[in-house]
Amino acid sequence: MAPRMLLFGWLCMVGLLLVLDRFQRTGKGLWLLPPLFALWINLHGSWVFGVIVLALTIASGLLEGEWGLVVALRWTPGELKKLLLALAASLAALFVNPFGYKLVLYPYTLLLRQQGVMQYLEEWQPVDFSAVNGKLALVLIFALLVAALFSRRQWRLDEVLLMAFALWEALSHVRFLFFAGLVLAPILAPRLKLFPPYERELDKPWLNAAIMAAIVGSLIFFFPSVAQLQQKVDEQYPTAALDFMQRQQLNGRIFNQYAWGGYMEWNAPELKPFIDGRADIFVYNGVFEDFLRATALKHSLEILDKYKIDYVLLPPKEPLEYLLDHSSTWRLTYSDKVAVLFERTPAAAGVGQ
Numbered sequence: 448m449a450p451r452m453l454l455f456g457w458l459c460m461v462g463l464l465l466v467l468d469r470f471q472r473t474g475k476g477l478w479l480l481p482p483l484f485a486l487w488i489n490l491h492g493s494w495v496f497g498v499i500v501l502a503l504t505i506a507s508g509l510l511e512g513e514w515g516l517v518v519a520l521r522w523t524p525g526e527l528k529k530l531l532l533a534l535a536a537s538l539a540a541l542f543v544n545p546f547g548y549k550l551v552l553y554p555y556t557l558l559l560r561q562q563g564v565m566q567y568l569e570e571w572q573p574v575d576f577s578a579v580n581g582k583l584a585l586v587l588i589f590a591l592l593v594a595a596l597f598s599r600r601q602w603r604l605d606e607v608l609l610m611a612f613a614l615w616e617a618l619s620h621v622r623f624l625f626f627a628g629l630v631l632a633p634i635l636a637p638r639l640k641l642f643p644p645y646e647r648e649l650d651k652p653w654l655n656a657a658i659m660a661a662i663v664g665s666l667i668f669f670f671p672s673v674a675q676l677q678q679k680v681d682e683q684y685p686t687a688a689l690d691f692m693q694r695q696q697l698n699g700r701i702f703n704q705y706a707w708g709g710y711m712e713w714n715a716p717e718l719k720p721f722i723d724g725r726a727d728i729f730v731y732n733g734v735f736e737d738f739l740r741a742t743a744l745k746h747s748l749e750i751l752d753k754y755k756i757d758y759v760l761l762p763p764k765e766p767l768e769y770l771l772d773h774s775s776t777w778r779l780t781y782s783d784k785v786a787v788l789f790e791r792t793p794a795a796a797g798v799g800q
């Protein structure tokens with residue numbers, strides 16, 4: 448839920464789901480898909496999910512039958528032709544980007560060549576059911592079970608296929624819980640009758656207005672101040688350490704904590720961090736792998752020498768901190784609760800040069 452391009456990708460997913468829903472109801476609207484995919488690939492790599500959703504929707508209409516509460520209706524020849532043309536045009540539209548086929552192949556490159564990134568980053572890990580996101584996922588799964596047990600409403604085959612795909616991806620990688628919410632919410636909503644039917648004569652507009660005003664007032668009143676937000680930043684990022692480095696006018700190559708790279712570039716652009724959150728661009732020349740090896744104490748000193756690192760900035764109580772603290776070639780020059788800064792000793796720097 449951070450301001451990132453992934454959210455624009457999910458916005459495109461919403462557009463796709465709306466177009467497919469309209470087509471299933473009216474037989475119209477598929478002409479919107481090619482321009483949607485042309486926009487999507489230029490925003491984020493989640494367009495792959497859009498292709499899968501479209502393909503599953505088409506495949507579900509190739510069968511006809513009824514299996515308990517699951518029902519499948521075959522597409523008419525005209526509908527199938529429109530869908531296949533829309534799929535072909537959408538695939539062609541993916542090449543409308545500045546990098547051509549390379550951007551189209553990128554998601555597959557991620558799966559094949561960036562396993563280190565996927566293993567290291569928390570958002571690529573399976574759902575932890577002891578965490579908040581995991582508990583929300585369990586609620587969603589239980590809601591599906593309740594809907595399956597107590598709702599006699601039939602399930603369309605495309606709904607079943609999309610739910611299975613969304614749950615599989617969401618439980619395999621935390622970052623795709625958002626995708627599951629987009630897919631499952633409109634499928635579950637008609638089946639979970641949490642409130643009685645709306646009766647206009649029982650409505651109380653003034654009470655509704657008062658409740659909405661109270662909610663808006665609470666949002667304004669409880670919104671954190673600038674000082675509170677800055678305190679949260681200071682608790683997670685090396686604010687004081689960067690101030691120290693700027694006051695001392697330290698100039699050199701910095702081996703930094705992965706999550707701090709972007710913060711350093713934004714707040715102290717004159718510094719030279721080793722890595723930042725754009726993990727992909729550091730994979731192909733081996734930098735990301737070297738970062739993982741160095742932090743895991745696998746030839747750490749050799750890697751720092753390889754890149755001629757002058758400073759190491761990382762959280763306290765990390766394994767690499769212990770190593771540097773007991774190395775004659777590095778000395779501690781700054782420390783606080785959030786960060787420690789090591790500097791290569793002058794003798795070691797001379798040898799390295």
